[in-house]
Amino acid sequence: MSDFKVHQRDGEGVSVIELKGYLDAHTATELESAFQKLLNEKKYNIVVNCRDLSYISSAGLGVFMAYIEDVRKNRGDIKLTNMSAKVYNVFDLLGFPILYEIFKDEKEAVIRFKEGKKG
Amino acid sequence: MSNPSKKISRTFPSRTEQLLEVREFVSEAAREFGFDDEEVANIALAVDEACTNIIKHAYQYARDKEIQITVNREHDVFEVRITDEGRPFDPAHLRTPNLQDHLTHYRKGGLGVYLMRRLMDAVEYNIKPGSRNEVRMVKNLFRAPSNTRK
Numbered sequence: 001m002s003d004f005k006v007h008q009r010d011g012e013g014v015s016v017i018e019l020k021g022y023l024d025a026h027t028a029t030e031l032e033s034a035f036q037k038l039l040n041e042k043k044y045n046i047v048v049n050c051r052d053l054s055y056i057s058s059a060g061l062g063v064f065m066a067y068i069e070d071v072r073k074n075r076g077d078i079k080l081t082n083m084s085a086k087v088y089n090v091f092d093l094l095g096f097p098i099l100y101e102i103f104k105d106e107k108e109a110v111i112r113f114k115e116g117k118k119g
Numbered sequence: 120m121s122n123p124s125k126k127i128s129r130t131f132p133s134r135t136e137q138l139l140e141v142r143e144f145v146s147e148a149a150r151e152f153g154f155d156d157e158e159v160a161n162i163a164l165a166v167d168e169a170c171t172n173i174i175k176h177a178y179q180y181a182r183d184k185e186i187q188i189t190v191n192r193e194h195d196v197f198e199v200r201i202t203d204e205g206r207p208f209d210p211a212h213l214r215t216p217n218l219q220d221h222l223t224h225y226r227k228g229g230l231g232v233y234l235m236r237r238l239m240d241a242v243e244y245n246i247k248p249g250s251r252n253e254v255r256m257v258k259n260l261f262r263a264p265s266n267t268r269k
Contacts, residue, residue: 003139025171026135055142055160057167058230086160093237094230 003027006034014113015043016106020052023060031060035067044076047109051082056090064100077101077116079109126191133174133184133203141170141188145199148190152197153260162197162258165238168231169201169254177205177252195260202253207246 004027005020017034021027038046048064068078081103083091091097103109129144131137142163149159170186178184184205191198235242241257 022139024135024138024167025174026138055164057138057164057171058234059171061230086157089157090164090234093234 004030006030008034008037010043011110014045014047014110016047016049016110018049018052022055023053024055024057025059028059028063031063032066035063039067039070042074044071044074045113046071046076046078047106047113048078048080049082049106050080050084050087053083053087056087058090058094061091061094061096064096068099077113079103079112081106081109125193126189128187128189130185130187131170132182133178133186133205134182135171135174138167138170141186142167144188145190148192149197149258152192153262154197154258158258158260161238162199165235165242165256166199166201168235169256172208172231173201173203173205173252177203177208179206181205195262197258197260199256200253201256202251204251207248208244208252208254 003022004024007018007020009016009018015038017038019031023031035046038044064078064080071078079101080091080096082105083102088102091100091102096102101109101112103112127148131141145166146159146163149162154162166188170188173186174180184203187202189200189202191200232242235256239256240259241255243255245253245255247253
């Protein structure tokens with residue numbers, strides 16, 4: 001039984017990973033594996049949908065920090081969406097809104113990637 | 120809600136899979152004391168961060184060690200003491216990181232202590248080299264004012 005699940009969906013030029021449950025020092029390796037898999041597949045336009053994410057600690061936030069540089073070097077980005085107020089609060093306390101684009105809804109993040117391509 | 124036993128203590132194995140139970144233990148104690156959901160979540164996160172640091176740094180992921188968590192609830196003060204017998208905490212980590220600098224250089228880790236300090240009213244380390252380390256965290260409860268005057 002796992003307290004955390006990652007599910008990947010691939011759309012047109014954008015990959016969405018959905019997070020569910022509790023992201024802490026125990027489960028952070030599962031998110032690392034998901035990002036590593038995306039990099040191996042050369043998928044750099046990544047939306048992380050946090051709708052069902054109940055909890056995040058700094059170990060989980062550290063995973064985003066660990067991969068953002070590689071993703072951006074490859075002209076991609078990690079955009080975050082659908083956070084609960086509780087989860088957003090932790091991101092906010094650590095100043096993540098400076099570094100990451102955070103959207104209310106997944107669609108907005110996908111549109112932003114598509115706009116970026118045109119420009 | 121009313122008059123929970125003042126002091127409770129529990130020992131957890133030094134394993135990350137215990138973090139969920141650690142959070143549940145502390146959340147229940149905080150909720151009983153009268154904290155609202157947001158404050159309960161903040162206290163649980165601070166304790167998770169402290170235990171994660173112990174597992175990673177003090178015990179270096181050794182799975183057969185112990186972490187003791189003691190909660191003292193007195194008047195309007197909620198105090199958590201977390202002790203381990205691992206490597207002493209490096210006081211260099213006590214420095215408050217420059218968050219902007221930290222983030223713009225994409226540095227991984229080291230944010231736990233910063234979060235603990237932001238989430239709790241007081242965080243202090245008592246380190247006894249060769250014996251045990253203790254982190255003490257305090258959160259004050261602001262109850263609705265009563266009609267009685269002092």
